[in-house]
Amino acid sequence: MLKKLTDDKLAEILEVGITEFAEKGPDGGNINVIAKKAGISVGVLYKYYDNKETFFQACLKRSLNVLESVLRDIIECDDKLLTRAEKMIRAVLYYSRGYSNYVKMYNVITSGSSQKYASVYAKEIESLTSKIYTEFIERAIRDKDIRDDISPKFFAFFFDNLLMMLQFSYSCDYYKERAKIYCGEDIFSNDEKVVTELLKFLESAFTFSQSEVVHKSN
Amino acid sequence: MLKKLTDDKLAEILEVGITEFAEKGPDGGNINVIAKKAGISVGVLYKYYDNKETFFQACLKRSLNVLESVLRDIIECDDKLLTRAEKMIRAVLYYSRGYSNYVKMYNVITSGSSQKYASVYAKEIESLTSKIYTEFIERAIRDKDIRDDISPKFFAFFFDNLLMMLQFSYSCDYYKERAKIYCGEDIFSNDEKVVTELLKFLESAFTFSQSEVVHKSN
Amino acid sequence: MLKKLTDDKLAEILEVGITEFAEKGPDGGNINVIAKKAGISVGVLYKYYDNKETFFQACLKRSLNVLESVLRDIIECDDKLLTRAEKMIRAVLYYSRGYSNYVKMYNVITSGSSQKYASVYAKEIESLTSKIYTEFIERAIRDKDIRDDISPKFFAFFFDNLLMMLQFSYSCDYYKERAKIYCGEDIFSNDEKVVTELLKFLESAFTFSQSEVVHKSN
């Protein structure tokens, strides 16, 4: 009887692939090594994936799914803006460490060598968050939680930009070094400070600026 | 005596390398292809650079030098915080288009597979900006241009994060797509909007938050 | 499962390698040519041997093993000194023809460019013979088969020197020519003459010199 690869086995293979690609990049990753580490033959890998490219994309997809599922939990809550932001920041700090390979995979597609993925994946990945962020910023405007002279889409964009950079800063080597240079060597052992400072930054950004306030108070 | 490769020719070779590496990454870039495109033999290339790695780093260095020289012009002005920020945003929008390959090179080293460059380059690249940003935020605090309960280093970090993402959004394919998803297809033909909205975001972030204002107005 | 390269095939590859390296030297030997001649792809060759150097050493090792196994048969007999010597000379004449490539490989490592092999291989190859030769010369001294005022180690050395040169003279092109110049064009079709003359040379060397004899007869 022919035994198909179980979903678990398939998942395991992808995980091995993710680890390999996250470390070595899409070019450096070695199919034969991956197969060996996953305890399968290259033959079976090629049964499931046409070529390296396809397999890499499967690894990528899995990474993005994991990231999305993590995100979804937080995103779908119904808290106020800053509470939500705080939850998201904490989530980023938390999973960026444990799931750093997934984040690295994400980082890989953003880099120049992957134009081919650009539009396909951008749509797939960013549509959800952009929509959700934009919506809750719109709601915040209606609720007067936030200044009303802004573009919700742009603010969602800047907000996500900050979160993305935070995510990279906790996962990817270069960004880690950069974070230490900016914030000090101990940044990674002082999560509360990061949360507090970023919240201050956002809190200000989301509320009326002083000049506006002054103006309005006139 | 045969003339050595002129500085111009050398520069041209590096530019070809930058284009190749920006597109294909440090591994994917092909030395033989680069030599052919540059109209030289592989031999010369290896006369000037010990190996692919060394050549890649030369391309990288050139890219970073270009970026830094652009940055330096803006950075060294002595304007007020928001004026400076505006100048920098405009600069980013401007050069990220024309110099997109340099930005891509920067993006390349930040991506996962290049751990080896991480600490070396992070220090080299980020030290300057982090110091300057931090200093002018400190000054802004003394001048009461900005709320005083924040960490200058962290605010510098968040500020640069936003600029970096903007830079990538105007240079790298994935980030371009992402920007369009967030801000609309016409974002790249509407620079003023981007400047305005990001300034609003920053302006808020840099000034007292509403709650503080309320508190102070008491 | 595909069959692994059989031992026979593996041996064949080494033989092709030996032929190539014996002719062209460790540097001149071409891996691609060897693979083609052996009817395999370069890939397999590199599956079994890390690199050219490693493969060369495997060829070398095989050569030395063959030479040693031939030697061992003769060496382990328990005959008197000159009987042994005669057996060894005959063995050298015999196998140096059929196994000339193995001898050439030996010659290759002794030549200048291979300092790296010098100490490693010298120890590996020469230790056995030097010990055995020295021992049977010591025994011959005790048995009064040989003059007793000599250093067994040195005599073993000179004895082996003569055997080595004989070996090269029957295997390596230059030494072949040289032998013809010294001993005449027909040397290679007159083995008995060679055996006889070398035995005379040794026989004298191993027994008391005339002066000693005269001295003793007093």
Added chain:
Amino acid sequence: MLKKLTDDKLAEILEVGITEFAEKGPDGGNINVIAKKAGISVGVLYKYYDNKETFFQACLKRSLNVLESVLRDIIECDDKLLTRAEKMIRAVLYYSRGYSNYVKMYNVITSGSSQKYASVYAKEIESLTSKIYTEFIERAIRDKDIRDDISPKFFAFFFDNLLMMLQFSYSCDYYKERAKIYCGEDIFSNDEKVVTELLKFLESAFTFSQSEVVHKSN
């Protein structure tokens, strides 16, 4: 006016070549490196020598000339057999150290990779010595300095074999190691011992063997 390379300069270039080839072998030696070390351009080297092969042969020829001139001094004396032998042994010990590169070059042509040189060089190099050795052994027979039942040519051959091996043992890495294994680590700081023992070996070989003596004295 065009200045030709002086003989001195030409000699210097060859010496550099000899050093390079002795160390790296005929394949490993690098023409560009040689030119640089010799302080000339590759162009001029190619003006004098058609190609690497030709240049290598010129280096070889020079080496052999040096060796021959050294040899000639000793060889042309008119001493008795053993006195001559002793002089030659001492000469070998002496010049093998100082002139080790020339000896290495000689060793190189004897190794398998150089079939092309075999007959040409063998004739050129060995003819002289073989003739001289044979002649003085013939004379020794006439003078009753040496047993009369031997072949002068073969004894000359064995004699030169021993000298060659001595020469290699003092010049070439592999043979050096081998000599240490046979004769002890201190062999190279104890020339007198070597001379004495080799002379004993030869002295015996050249005189009547014990059995003959016994037979004759009856």
Added chain:
DNA sequence: AATGAATGAGAATTCATTCAT
């Protein structure tokens, strides 16, 4: 279906040789 040995195109690198100056 599964295996994994074998394949061989492709990439980095070297260096003998050429030839414009």
Added chain:
DNA sequence: TATGAATGAATTCTCATTCAT
């Protein structure tokens, strides 16, 4: 003539992919 920068064929080695078992 002399130079030495430039050339590019040749070589080592890798690894995605195939396919006989």
